[in-house]
Amino acid sequence: MTSALPLPINPPQRLLMGPGPINADPRVLRAMSAQLVGQYDPAMTAYMNETMELYRGVFRTTNDATLLVDGTSRAGIEAALVSLIEPGDRVLVPVFGRFGHLLREIAERCGAEVHVIEREWGTVFTPSEIESAIESVRPKILAIVHGDTSTTLAQPLDEIGAICAANGVLLYTDVTASLGGNEFELDAWGIDVATAGLQKCLGGPSGSAPISLSAKAVDVINSRKSIEAGIRADGDEVSARPIASNYFDLAMILDYWGPKRLNHHTEATTMLYGARECARLLIEEGIPEAVERHRLHGTAMATGLRALGLTLFGDQSVKMNNVVGVEIPDGINGDAARSAMLTDYGIEIGTSFGPLHGRVWRIGTMGYNARRDTVLLTLAALEQVLRRGGVGVTAGSGAGAALDYYDSEVVAA
């Protein structure tokens, strides 16, 4: 090596109050520093089984097929869609933000005949809009985002499962941004497949994608199962219509996580330790309690932002608990203000994509960072940034309103 050896990793202290990733819970980081074991060590297979059971609790399901896909949330989405979709299948994608476009693009790459319905960013669909689209498109799969981080809104899904079931449609949803911080009931809402990530309300780093599949979805996937040459035994399946990806072939991944323990990839042990701890902490807290914590701190943040004179973005009746969009006031350069938050206070808040870039900041209160101190610090820092940018803000108004809100919640309880 000709240049000097880089220094050891020693990242600056940051408070990550954007739309995710957020600071990982130190207990998750500690779990991730544990030594490795072999992939078929009984300790490892026991951790895998425990992880499956913990995520059944997080997804609120009894689905056997509840496991991890190695990779970021997008890996979970790709695994679900490439394993469910055969070329030519009709897929309906309702799009109300950036991540709906991602589902559409992945479904197209899988060779699906994709039909899209769109809503203006800042709004969501009514169940009847989705029902009419299903009746006219007659898709095999409805692929829809639950919480679209790009707009901060959550599509209500509680009625969609019944509509899909009545029409013989499989329902896939991306709950990366919403799981753990917003109500989500996989079984009660009739969802066939859901995929997530760790880096939002679950309080971990990105790099592991929890997934849960109904028995119906597993049947669809297993109908295309092919066991790899080299580990195939006499009588093992070889499909004439194999799943188009090897790495994301959920039929094979299910055999790896199931009793057969049929070799596929080498499980990402350190990420499994992290994912297991994220779920363990959530179950220890209680899912309704975790959702309530996100609601409390998310509302305190929104209350403080309003008190700073800012306008919240989008239909607030369907806002995710864990992230809020806020319009950048006139005269303020959004990127310069974010940079001041980072350099002067060590606090990261989020920018926006596409039509919202330069118009909206996204401020998160999620996972380990869904706390009173983080909310108050962020509001106090933002007040100073706004004042220095020339916005007329009453001193102490943001953090003060959040404190009043917290007091009112204590009185109400």
Ligand SMILES: Cc1ncc(COP(=O)(O)O)c(C=O)c1O
């Ligand atoms: C709703 C949603 N889906 C998918 C993704 C993609 O996740 P990842 O970057 O972990 O692949 C994100 C990331 O922010 C997201 O918010």
